[in-house]
Amino acid sequence: MNIIDYVLVGLETATTWQNLWYCFVGVFLGTLVGVLPGIGSLATIAMLLPFTFSLNPTSAIIMLAGVYYGGAYGGSTTSILLNVPGSASASVACLDGYPMSRQGRGGIALFGAAVASFVGATIGILAMMFLSPTLAGVAIQFGPTEYVSVMILGLIAAATVSSGSPLKGIAMIICGILLGLVGTDVNSGVMRYAFGVPELSDGLALPVIAMALFGVSEMIESVGKVESSMIDPKAITLKSMVPTRDDVKRAWKPILRGSLVGSIFGPLPGTGALVSCFGAYAIEKKLADDPSRFGKGAIEGVVAPEAANNANDQTSFIPTMSLGIPDNAVMALLLGALMIHGISPGPQLITEKPQLFWGLIMSFWIGNIMLVILNLPLISIWVRLLSVPYYVMYPIIMVLVGIGAYSINNSTFDVMVVAIAGVMGYGLRVLKMPPAPLLMGFVLGPLMEEYLRRAMLLSRGSFMTFIERPISGTMFALTALLILWSVYATIRGRKRALLRPTVENLAK
Amino acid sequence: MTTTVRSTGRDYRDIIGGGVLLAFGLFCALYAQEHYKLGSPTRMGPGWFPMYLGYLLAILGALIMVPAFFRDGEPMDMQWRPMALITLGVLLFAAAVKTIGLAPAIALQVAVSVVADDKLGIRGTAILVACTATAAWLIFHVGLGLQLPAFIWPFEQ
Structure with missing residues (x-):
């Protein structure tokens, strides 16, 4: 089969009524939580996860993925109209998007952002179509030794590259791995860290941990701090979105450059959407004839980061789907979702489950078309939602957390774990410990132990195997460099990370 | 704070x-x-x-x-009240959902959670409870077939 056959298989899968519906639900919810502050796509995916248990894995993953990339569209809306980023990476869209709104060009900014998002996503999807099978082809030769090294590299990169404190990031990975080990050890049948609680024999449930770390603790943090906002929905008409000829001329190159930046950073671990957006913005500012326009409503400053954001979101699926190594916390959650559905992620996934892989890719395209429709003609619905005060919203979300946790095993035990882990997660937030590496460690921990066991069995207990084997050795060298680099950066300027993007830095 | x-x-x-x-x-x-x-x-x-x-x-x-130990730090900012009340809400939901049913469990949870941010009055809370409970029952019990009856009368069994 060549790539066209695969695309056809994917289209056939993605366009069944069922999958179209779940794709729509996913991107709809994604836009919703992208617009609303105080709730992120991670928590939403975790809450939805238990309800996908009864679906077939393809529909489940199509819907959950839709929440993720849909969030990028919604996030920029509030950045542009209100100067309030709905998600972290959308903060870049504030820089020039909000000034455009104040000049009465908000409609054009929204239109530009949507088009840029669509183009960025399309380029990201194309990159995924061609890169994933290649990468999987290489990775299929990996043995357990290589897997351990790649996992360590991925986790360390995610914890150090763009975080405030590499030490804390790495500590959180280990905490996550340890929490992931709770339950029955597959090799010996011994129950680890269960303390006689029978409900823990299957381990802590992934949705529970994710909901607690990213839902409950976020809610506690945001109560009393999130303000609702009023915008006149009539102010944003379709007519006001038509860009001028000058806008189009200025925007198309930045869109393409932004998409490229996002596609490069997306598959790399540790460089998330935020880094892509900042990178794209910085490049546009450098290339501009008149950099002083930036920060005052330059359309290039809106479209380039938006394109980068969406290209990044789509291409971050590449390592997850072709290696089975997630490069951020959302991908870890999706990987966990696949495993719950009985699919073992890895390089064999693309060839063994072509419907799932290509169906997912094609659903990205369909989902992005839906998103353009949801975000342009229907923008006034989302804007109205912003006037719902947070003190009405958070109790509803907490009820959803409760029901979501209950429905994992039809048991109240998981609900209680959510409550306890939620307090702990809030404690981590207060102590400025990043929760994302914890979740990644939690998902990868058991896999890592299993591969480590096999690697050690093959090498007869010699740890030198990690350095002696060429691929693994390279990975370890990279990991060591990364750690040295981040230690150096920490000593040079405390709390300054390798790629610590801050809005202040860009606005200069 | x-x-x-x-x-x-x-x-x-x-x-x-x-x-x-x-x-x-x-x-x-x-x-x-x-x-x-x-x-x-x-x-x-x-x-x-x-x-x-x-x-x-x-x-x-x-x-x-x-x-x-050898450097200055920023003071920590804890949201004690939301932490206690939101957690209590989840625990109450856990305790109530299988004993007295989904609707009262939601009512308890919402009523307690709302107090974390004291902006919604009693009337508002009542409306929110009614809407959330009805919507949750429709979506999760009727729509998704979750095995959770709206009300359980705990004394009759």
């Missing part, structure tokens, strides 16, 4: 954080040593991996904690 900038002489955030990690790491390592077979690298027992991870975590915790 006031955030007054004052010199504390110590970064208590990282002292506590590092200390917790140190303690958690040591606990995991010692517990694994005590209760599980360690084995050898070639044939790892259930205790091998968690023990080394535990010690590694303890070292990292110490590395976070020790320097924090």
Whole structure:
């Protein structure tokens, strides 16, 4: 089969009524939580996860993925109209998007952002179509030794590259791995860290941990701090979105450059959407004839980061789907979702489950078309939602957390774990410990132990195997460099990370 | 929550954080040593991996904690009230959902959670409870077939 056959298989899968519906639900919810502050796509995916248990894995993953990339569209809306980023990476869209709104060009900014998002996503999807099978082809030769090294590299990169404190990031990975080990050890049948609680024999449930770390603790943090906002929905008409000829001329190159930046950073671990957006913005500012326009409503400053954001979101699926190594916390959650559905992620996934892989890719395209429709003609619905005060919203979300946790095993035990882990997660937030590496460690921990066991069995207990084997050795060298680099950066300027993007830095 | 900038002489955030990690790491390592077979690298027992991870975590915790004694830190900002009430709400939901039913469980949870941010009055809370309970029952019980009756009368069985 060549790539066209695969695309056809994917289209056939993605366009069944069922999958179209779940794709729509996913991107709809994604836009919703992208617009609303105080709730992120991670928590939403975790809450939805238990309800996908009864679906077939393809529909489940199509819907959950839709929440993720849909969030990028919604996030920029509030950045542009209100100067309030709905998600972290959308903060870049504030820089020039909000000034455009104040000049009465908000409609054009929204239109530009949507088009840029669509183009960025399309380029990201194309990159995924061609890169994933290649990468999987290489990775299929990996043995357990290589897997351990790649996992360590991925986790360390995610914890150090763009975080405030590499030490804390790495500590959180280990905490996550340890929490992931709770339950029955597959090799010996011994129950680890269960303390006689029978409900823990299957381990802590992934949705529970994710909901607690990213839902409950976020809610506690945001109560009393999130303000609702009023915008006149009539102010944003379709007519006001038509860009001028000058806008189009200025925007198309930045869109393409932004998409490229996002596609490069997306598959790399540790460089998330935020880094892509900042990178794209910085490049546009450098290339501009008149950099002083930036920060005052330059359309290039809106479209380039938006394109980068969406290209990044789509291409971050590449390592997850072709290696089975997630490069951020959302991908870890999706990987966990696949495993719950009985699919073992890895390089064999693309060839063994072509419907799932290509169906997912094609659903990205369909989902992005839906998103353009949801975000342009229907923008006034989302804007109205912003006037719902947070003190009405958070109790509803907490009820959803409760029901979501209950429905994992039809048991109240998981609900209680959510409550306890939620307090702990809030404690981590207060102590400025990043929760994302914890979740990644939690998902990868058991896999890592299993591969480590096999690697050690093959090498007869010699740890030198990690350095002696060429691929693994390279990975370890990279990991060591990364750690040295981040230690150096920490000593040079405390709390300054390798790629610590801050809005202040860009606005200069 | 006031955030007054004052010199504390110590970064208590990282002292506590590092200390917790140190303690958690040591606990995991010692517990694994005590209760599980360690084995050898070639044939790892259930205790091998968690023990080394535990010690590694303890070292990292110490590395976070020790320097924090010698530098200034920002004061910590805790949202005690939302933390207590939102958690209590979830626990009440857990306790009530199988004993008195979904609707009262939601009512309890919403009523308690709302107090975390005291802006919604009694009337507003009542409306919110009614809407959330009805919507939840329709979506999850009727729509998704979750085995959760709206009301359970606990005394009749």
